[in-house]
Amino acid sequence: MKKLIYTIVFIGSFFLGTAQQTPAGPQLEAISIDGATAHLGNGKVIENALIMFEGGKLTFVGSAMTKIARRGTVIKGDGKHVYPGFIAPNKSLGLVEVDAVRATNDQDEIGEMIPHVRSLIAYNAESQVVESMRPNGVLLGQITPKGGRISGTSSIVQFDAWNWEDAAIKVDDGIHMNWPTNFRKGRWWMGEPRGFLPNKEYAKQLEGVKHFFKNAAAYDNVGNSELNPAFAAMQGLFDGSKKLFINANDEKEIIDAITTAKENGIKDIVLVGGYHAYKVTDFLKKNNIPVLLQHTQSLPVFDDEDYDLPYKLPKLLTDAGILVALQNGDAANFQTRNLPFYAGQVVAQGLEKEKALQLITGNSAKILGIDDAYGTLEIGKSATLIISKGDALDMKGNKLTHAFIDGRNISLETHQTELWKRYMGKYDGK
Missing domain, CATH: 3.20.20.140 (Metal-dependent hydrolases)
Incomplete structure (x- = not known):
């Protein structure tokens, strides 16, 4: 009986000790992604794109050459790729x-x-x-x-x-x-x-x-x-x-x-x-x-x-x-x-x-x-998207810098990333 109780306590403490990251709060400030390659999810691509969203909705999806004021926080997207979630x-x-x-x-x-x-x-x-x-x-x-x-x-x-x-x-x-x-x-x-x-x-x-x-x-x-x-x-x-x-x-x-x-x-x-x-x-x-x-x-x-x-x-x-x-x-x-x-x-x-x-x-x-x-990056739709350093359909290129759900900047930390950072530090010093 004691063994069973210890097992239950161990399993419970394991899950409690590795809880999920705190969910992001609502989007309070406009965000502009400037200069990335935008893959719209409908077969179209915009090179050197400008994507802006506010209140969780996409307000602009087009060329960065368009003469329009960037709103809120500006994320430099040079060399990066943007995809729908x-x-x-x-x-x-x-x-x-x-x-x-x-x-x-x-x-x-x-x-x-x-x-x-x-x-x-x-x-x-x-x-x-x-x-x-x-x-x-x-x-x-x-x-x-x-x-x-x-x-x-x-x-x-x-x-x-x-x-x-x-x-x-x-x-x-x-x-x-x-x-x-x-x-x-x-x-x-x-x-x-x-x-x-x-x-x-x-x-x-x-x-x-x-x-x-x-x-x-x-x-x-x-x-x-x-x-x-x-x-x-x-x-x-x-x-x-x-x-x-x-x-x-x-x-x-x-x-x-x-x-x-x-x-x-x-x-x-x-x-x-x-x-x-x-x-x-x-x-x-x-x-x-x-x-x-x-x-x-x-x-x-x-x-x-x-x-x-x-x-x-x-x-x-x-x-x-x-x-x-x-x-x-x-x-x-x-x-x-x-x-x-x-x-x-x-x-x-x-x-x-x-x-x-x-x-x-x-x-x-x-x-x-x-x-x-x-599903697609279009004006009026939800700002649910990711920014990757490379091709997100390739294991080598899928390296996210940001992810947004309904405009909320969500955490990309997980139990796996925490372990990766922990042991990377251990073996990098060897």
Whole structure:
């Protein structure tokens, strides 16, 4: 018993002793960034740019040669690059701190069909993992529940806040579901052959989803004595106030998922994963379906596929006219900080660098429905941006000097940077 108590006290003191940096206060003075190269997030670049913002909003984005008075604090941007803050969709950031410590894992609730479970109220704004996103320029995220068939409802937050109320920028934006797989991996421990086997339960699972959709569409709480929370949460999918994010990868899964959702009156659908989406691009274009692709740094799933298929998928879909953004998929939360480098990797596959940038800025904002305020550097939008010494899509160049969320100059210090400085001093003296 004493050992258990000591362990709990140690874990608690560890987290308390390494708390997140204090969130920045509101922007009180205008800021002008003069002379940097501005990457707007919509495919455009302004060399020798002038960017000014006040009250958390961009007030000028244009050439530094424009005869206009610089306002407030002036940041010299010579040789530097300015980008919109990067956006991380479909992640359980702030819901899991340490995978091996069950008490810090709040990403999955009990049940298969639980659209009414809201991730936002469980979001930990003081997460060290969330804090570690900022030095690489990842400033916004869609906090997404995991597990089950219908996992729950996500919300979109900014990564510098006191609590989840302060963090939220779009509440209950979408419902996330995992479509039944047409194939599954063989369970070798049960004597099944290794590799992929047909999922004999697929038809039954598909019928279960259709039944739930139909009941949710028919649900009307008027006159009912008891509220059905799951069906009530689904109503936003039918009136267009929420998006349905469907995780599906195989061609049949993709077609079945989108067709079933459309037939049941669901208006706004986003495909998540989409590993074989390049095989059904005409279908996706016809139904106006955007795709949140898995990150690029992964191996092909099947032996007969191109070795570089995961690397070039974003370009294949972009060239086909599909709206594409990148998400970190099933990789660990902490790896989300590598989001800009996943985008940079697509450049090596032939995609223009500014289009690659859109995969984590402008395109992400459009898919998540926050492009009215975030994702690009345009007058009137939120001053959520970063300043880097070099190319932010390259590990060598991604060295931030400043980061702003809604005009607030946020800290770039984390537990990792503190350790880096501590041990750099130790070994530099050797």
